[in-house]
Amino acid sequence: MTKAKRNRLIYNLVTFALVIAAYVILQNMIGAKTITRSLKGQLVPICAWIIMAVSLNLVIGFSGELSLGHAGFMSIGAYTGAIISGWLLNAFDMQDTTLRLVLAIVAGGIIAGIMGLLIGIPVLRLRGDYLAIVTLAFGEIIRSLVNVLYVGVADGSLCFSFLENRIPETAVMLVDGAKGAVKVKPISTFTAGFILVLITLVIVLNLVNSRAGRAIQATRDNRIAAESMGVSVTKYKMMAFVTAAMLAGMAGALYGLNSSTVVPTQFTFNQSINVLVFVVLGGLGNVLGSVISAAFLTVLPEVLREFADYRMLVYAVVLILVMIFTNNPLIRSLVDRALNPVRSLFRKSTAEGGDRP
């Protein structure tokens, strides 16, 4: 086993061990009733945001493209999940919540993945800033389309209507335009969220450590060099993009089925930026970092209620400072020099387990 391979294995094991340990501790806290109410309510959203951050990291950190429409995929997943769950309940009288949740999440993932594919075909021909702005545009388009969508169940079949409400009176409304998905039965559980986080980690960590993952990172590091080595840039960028869209859709279904309503304003551009902050703070290309920062930054505003007004301001400043500190050659070399003595202490014992995989 080469050193790089061993480091990667350690990194992956640490990631899984931390997530599982966190789950076990939290479950014990729930069992012993020592957990606060607000934290308990946050558990499913935390799982959803972790999946969002890890999947966005796949696009930004590993394939090197900035996607600003990630919340759009999340909203597709949330709506699909709410519709499928409502349909199964109303049309087939399926009372088994676990099965309904699984089907809703799978459907959310599939639909978001298909949308990712459709969007990716035109978008991934573009580069850099253009790609960012077009994904942003797609996020906005999805938001405006969802705003005028009406869905209902009548006699066991789904009816869709667009722009105006033409759903028959007798139908049970599932999605009511700007009011969003209404009367959703909350069926998400922390365990389901935890399993979904594990699945996400398995998918993403396996993908980035595979041949395809190395190709994805090669297209990030040097597009032309990768192309001349026979790597199909579009194919691999698409692979990362669609996988991320699918995972975001699953996170969306999980998130949407955690509360009784899903409204379009939950998934604005601001949410995409929020996830971007998680990814940047966790470290581009660092999966464990994304997990930790997403969990931490979702809990933090609940804990620091009095600072809630300043939160976004602080986020913005932190985003700018992190970018300047990690990308300015002068500052970077200064930081490196300051950290060198600390690093040499760790080098012997942990073999740089926390570095990029």
Added chain:
Amino acid sequence: MIFLDHFLNGLSLGSIYAIIALGYTMVYGIAKMLNFAHGDVIMVGAYIAFCGMQYWGFPPVAAILVAMLVCTVLGITIEGLAYRPLRQAASLAVLITAIGMSYLLQNAALMIWGANPKSFPRTFINDGSIRIGSLNLGVSTVITILTSVVIMIALTLFTSRTRMGKAMRCVSEDRGAAELMGINVNRTISVTFAIGSALAAVAGVLLCSSYPILQPTTGSMPGIKAFTAAVFGGIGSIPGAMLGGVLLGIIEIFGRAYISTELGDAIVFAVLIIVLLVKPAGLLGKPMREKV
């Protein structure tokens, strides 16, 4: 007649987009970065003009001049503090920084002026209307269109005749070579940001004169649409920004009027995607060749 009304509204909205798009296109052409915070500079400009007229008792013209001054300083500060340290960095890093800056401005505005929308006062810009035959023209429509024409002529003259304008064109063509010829690249980029931000203040006042609701997010949507306009016309090209802005404004108003009010934004963005697919360099842009 209704058709003509929509057309003029579109032309007026398009002129505002065009003025904003000029700021995007100049910065993109010269600094090769998408200044995401440009839309929020518009919002700051509008707020300053608003405060000038409402609280400090300035006459409208003075308020607009103060807003332009503040935005100019703001633009130069943003560039110097946030973008200059990243001159050599990857475009992803610069873009994320710009998004951070946009967020910073929005949230700072939220702290200073609050979330409640303010209604922009009536001034000489949006007071009254002119009658030509059976056509009723709003003064704001006329002023907006005229302002944008004047700005475009002035900018074209500036870039083709003055030393600084020529320096800008050099830097946008080849930054390294320009530096070797003794052009101060940092100063040129600062001047570009200054001009773009001053134009943003004008655009902010015009925008709020036509759509008099002022809140911290006022600038973000027009900003994104104006960037769309700049891409539509061919980014880096000044006449392109003008053409793209006007076309986009007309498309948006017609889309809202004849297709669906709710889908106005979606139509605009669909246009952007189609343009980028069919003609990635935009209507008047030059295709960029990649050198290895």
